[in-house]
Amino acid sequence: MTDDRDKALAGAAAAAEVVDGMLIGLGTGSTATHAIEAIGARVAQGLSIRAVATSRASEALARRLGIAMLDFADVPRLDLTIDGADAIDPRFFAIKGGGGAMLREKVVAAASDRMVVIADGSKRVAAIDAGPLVPVEILPFARASVLAALGAGAVLRGGEHEPYVTDNGNYIADCRIDLSDPRAVAARLAAIPGVLGHGLFLDEVDAAYFAQNGTVSRLERGDYSG
Numbered sequence: 355m356t357d358d359r360d361k362a363l364a365g366a367a368a369a370a371e372v373v374d375g376m377l378i379g380l381g382t383g384s385t386a387t388h389a390i391e392a393i394g395a396r397v398a399q400g401l402s403i404r405a406v407a408t409s410r411a412s413e414a415l416a417r418r419l420g421i422a423m424l425d426f427a428d429v430p431r432l433d434l435t436i437d438g439a440d441a442i443d444p445r446f447f448a449i450k451g452g453g454g455a456m457l458r459e460k461v462v463a464a465a466s467d468r469m470v471v472i473a474d475g476s477k478r479v480a481a482i483d484a485g486p487l488v489p490v491e492i493l494p495f496a497r498a499s500v501l502a503a504l505g506a507g508a509v510l511r512g513g514e515h516e517p518y519v520t521d522n523g524n525y526i527a528d529c530r531i532d533l534s535d536p537r538a539v540a541a542r543l544a545a546i547p548g549v550l551g552h553g554l555f556l557d558e559v560d561a562a563y564f565a566q567n568g569t570v571s572r573l574e575r576g577d578y579s580g
């Protein structure tokens with residue numbers, strides 16, 4: 355069973371939570387793409403929902419599939435957001451932003467009554483300390499000062515000459531950071547002028563669908579045992 359098949363199973367399982375009338379947040383990335391496709395298939399069969407997207411790519415996909423899309427700028431609250439993650443641990447602490455979408459993903463998740471993460475087994479880690487680098491979104495105007503404040507563990511995504519640019523027109527630094535105290539790290543990052551967001555999701559995730567070797571398990575925050 356490939357990871358992609360597991361991603362599709364997790365995406366389809368979460369998509370089954372969507373019911374008529376809901377306002378949904380659509381995540382970003384290869385796993386979220388499967389969920390969007392599964393929701394699109396249900397819309398084609400008559401499911402009546404509206405949605406907002408966390409990236410231009412997800413927005414374009416959802417529109418192609420006939421999902422009624424709203425501008426998030428007009429949407430105060432959502433019922434449910436379904437999104438992927440780069441790593442998630444037993445505390446439901448997650449790292450996101452491998453695809454550069456974590457700023458929009460976080461504001462959409464924060465506006466949602468529930469956020470459900472979908473992931474293949476490779477994303478489950480004992481602690482996010484063992485996970486990927488932490489992406490930090492940077493105001494381009496403050497590139498040098500923010501990189502200096504982040505320290506030697508920070509690398510500008512794409513490099514100095516051709517930096518990666520987010521959907522928001524900003525840069526990303528991928529940071530090797532000691533995550534033994536993730537809340538302290540999140541507070542420190544948020545306090546740096548010019549940092550617009552980061553990929554540490556410590557309070558947002560309510561539930562997760564994990565798929566491994568073709569089997570899907572669903573866990574709520576608090577009952578994930580690793």
Ligand SMILES: O=C[C@H](O)[C@H](O)[C@H](O)COP(=O)(O)O
Nearest residue numbers: 383384385451452453454455
């Ligand atoms: O910026 C991208 C998002 O946070 C993704 O949800 C995350 O990187 C997981 O992506 P994938 O499902 O492709 O592994």
